[in-house]
Amino acid sequence: MTELWQGLVRAIELLISLDPEVFEIAGRSLLISVTSCSISALFSLPLGGLIHFYHFPGKRFLISTIQTLFSIPTVAVGLFVFVLFSQAGPLGGLNLMFTPVAMVIGQVILVTPIILGLIISALSGVDKAVPETAISLGATGFQVAILTLREARYAVLTALVMGFGRAISEIGIALMVGGNIKGFTRTLTTAISLETQKGDIELSIALGIILISIALVINLALSRIQQR
Amino acid sequence: MTLIQTTNLGHKYRERYVLKNVNLNINQGEVFALIGPTGSGKTTLLKLLDLLEIPASGRIYFDGVDVTHSGGPRLEARRRMSFVLQKPIVFNMSVYDNVACGLRWRHEPKDIVRQRIESALELVAIAEYKNRNARSLSGGETQRVAIARALATKPEVLFLDEPTANLDPVATSKIEEVLAHIIKEQKTTVVMATHDMSQGQRLARRIGVMMNGEILQVGSPSNIFSSPKSREVAEFVGVENILGGVIIAKDNNLVTIEVNGSTIQAISDFIVGDMVQALIRPEDITFALSKDISSARNTFEGKISRITPVGPLVRIEVDCGFPLLGVVTKRSAEELGFSVGKKVCASFKATAIHVIKRWN
Numbered sequence: 001m002t003e004l005w006q007g008l009v010r011a012i013e014l015l016i017s018l019d020p021e022v023f024e025i026a027g028r029s030l031l032i033s034v035t036s037c038s039i040s041a042l043f044s045l046p047l048g049g050l051i052h053f054y055h056f057p058g059k060r061f062l063i064s065t066i067q068t069l070f071s072i073p074t075v076a077v078g079l080f081v082f083v084l085f086s087q088a089g090p091l092g093g094l095n096l097m098f099t100p101v102a103m104v105i106g107q108v109i110l111v112t113p114i115i116l117g118l119i120i121s122a123l124s125g126v127d128k129a130v131p132e133t134a135i136s137l138g139a140t141g142f143q144v145a146i147l148t149l150r151e152a153r154y155a156v157l158t159a160l161v162m163g164f165g166r167a168i169s170e171i172g173i174a175l176m177v178g179g180n181i182k183g184f185t186r187t188l189t190t191a192i193s194l195e196t197q198k199g200d201i202e203l204s205i206a207l208g209i210i211l212i213s214i215a216l217v218i219n220l221a222l223s224r225i226q227q228r
Numbered sequence: 229m230t231l232i233q234t235t236n237l238g239h240k241y242r243e244r245y246v247l248k249n250v251n252l253n254i255n256q257g258e259v260f261a262l263i264g265p266t267g268s269g270k271t272t273l274l275k276l277l278d279l280l281e282i283p284a285s286g287r288i289y290f291d292g293v294d295v296t297h298s299g300g301p302r303l304e305a306r307r308r309m310s311f312v313l314q315k316p317i318v319f320n321m322s323v324y325d326n327v328a329c330g331l332r333w334r335h336e337p338k339d340i341v342r343q344r345i346e347s348a349l350e351l352v353a354i355a356e357y358k359n360r361n362a363r364s365l366s367g368g369e370t371q372r373v374a375i376a377r378a379l380a381t382k383p384e385v386l387f388l389d390e391p392t393a394n395l396d397p398v399a400t401s402k403i404e405e406v407l408a409h410i411i412k413e414q415k416t417t418v419v420m421a422t423h424d425m426s427q428g429q430r431l432a433r434r435i436g437v438m439m440n441g442e443i444l445q446v447g448s449p450s451n452i453f454s455s456p457k458s459r460e461v462a463e464f465v466g467v468e469n470i471l472g473g474v475i476i477a478k479d480n481n482l483v484t485i486e487v488n489g490s491t492i493q494a495i496s497d498f499i500v501g502d503m504v505q506a507l508i509r510p511e512d513i514t515f516a517l518s519k520d521i522s523s524a525r526n527t528f529e530g531k532i533s534r535i536t537p538v539g540p541l542v543r544i545e546v547d548c549g550f551p552l553l554g555v556v557t558k559r560s561a562e563e564l565g566f567s568v569g570k571k572v573c574a575s576f577k578a579t580a581i582h583v584i585k586r587w588n
Contacts, residue, residue: 136311
């Protein structure tokens with residue numbers, strides 16, 4: 001309990017003192033996670049729309065597969081990206097190993113099933129009469145899709161937040177393809193892991209509290225938007 | 229001029245036909261009501277006419293163009309129509325934006341959009357709610373938003389599916405007022421589906437009776453209600469006395485029909501020996517305490533078997549050897565001292581009977 005309390009005090013101290021290293025790590029974590037979620041959202045939104053609006057053989061199976069990938073282990077994705085970008089790997093020539101770019105690619109692979117799957121669920125949750133009404137009012141297929149997405153906006157936002165939560169809290173990819181390099185690829189989760197191994201439990205707890213605080217702020221913002 | 233025409237239109241859901249051989253002409257500017265019980269196929273037909281679904285068989289022509297399957301002309305034709313669904317859905321946005329949707333999707337200029345929305349909201353009397361989220365409105369108000377949204381695009385055809393089915397009497401009356409105004413002022417072609425036959429009678433100039441996916445009869449409201457072509461239509465339009473019999477004599481077009489050992493006289497073109505059904509509306513039957521008072525050709529003595537109050541009226545069932553059902557006002561029933569078991573005379577004119585062929 002003492003360590004937890006001291007960790008809390010340390011976290012507050014670090015935040016108040018605007019500790020540059022902590023802020024740099026937190027900023028990098030945020031940047032990598034936001035970038036990967038944005039990239040994922042960029043193609044998950046149209047792809048989710050296509051899967052939802054079109055009927056094709058194997059659609060049910062595809063959705064089940066996407067949902068199964070919700071719980072894909074981060075180390076499995078890390079290993080995949082590692083093999084892909086390691087010197088001997090097929091994309092080794094790009095020299096992306098142990099860079100934030102490789103971390104983003106890994107996180108995109110990790111969060112896409114979540115974002116895509118939840119977007120499909122969000123669209124399925126929209127009343128069937130919405131697209132029908134839009135068509136009857138003269139909307140084109142694209143206009144119907146935009147309206148349906150708009151109607152599902154809060155659920156879509158939840159999908160993005162869930163994806164972000166998975167991205168910012170993961171450690172497997174960050175360690176395996178980021179390498180936890182100080183000032184370059186170190187994130188909140190890898191820093192916590194390192195500080196714990198070094199025995200600095202207080203700093204680990206402080207970083208953990210900062211990580212939870214970020215998630216809390218994002219969730220509060222989401223609740224605020226949903227209550228509008 | 230025919231605006232919408234269907235030939236042998238059919239539709240099925242999961243291999244079950246819900247619409248069969250519908251041949252229908254809707255004329256420009258007319259108000260056409262589809263009446264029929266729930267599940268008779270009215271909504272399906274409206275959805276096909278509004279080109280929301282592709283029929284399993286048959287063809288649909290809009291303004292002379294075949295729009296059954298082709299892509300481009302369907303959108304073009306659909307943009308000349310509007311549909312208000314039975315349970316209208318409003319989008320999760322302001323009333324103003326809801327009404328604006330159809331216009332924005334047509335890329336209308338902003339000033340036209342504003343002008344059309346304002347006049348549509350005025351028309352349905354919800355202008356004061358324009359900035360409210362449409363999802364926060366009551367059922368009647370939601371219906372009015374849906375009507376305004378449909379009207380804002382200035383459709384040539386307005387489809388209404390049970391426009392007052394889920395509303396209380398006050399909201400129903402308000403919506404009917406709005407619809408009557410639109411019909412009168414805007415000369416829009418209106419095709420409405422309703423299970424409320426009196427609503428069809430109030431608003432439409434022509435009525436089609438649908439049952440089991442088929443249109444059984446099309447005609448003016450008076451034609452449908454006074455001369456139903458079949459037992460099913462008769463039952464649906466409120467003819468509660470359906471007496472099966474056989475024609476035993478004919479003098480010009482005055483026929484004598486034997487019903488359960490009694491004879492009734494009616495006007496008909498059927499011939500002696502024909503198996504027929506005599507349809508008599510309850511409101512065409514009059515009651516008296518003695519036989520001498522009535523001048524009608526058909527007068528039968530019988531005992532009251534049942535009395536059922538229905539609002540300001542009372543339904544009287546009399547057993548005259550065959551059952552007869554009529555209606556009188558509460559006051560008349562009291563004045564004549566009607567009670568179960570009392571002897572009365574039920575009369576109806578030969579001209580009040582509509583005779584149809586009996587198939588079994």
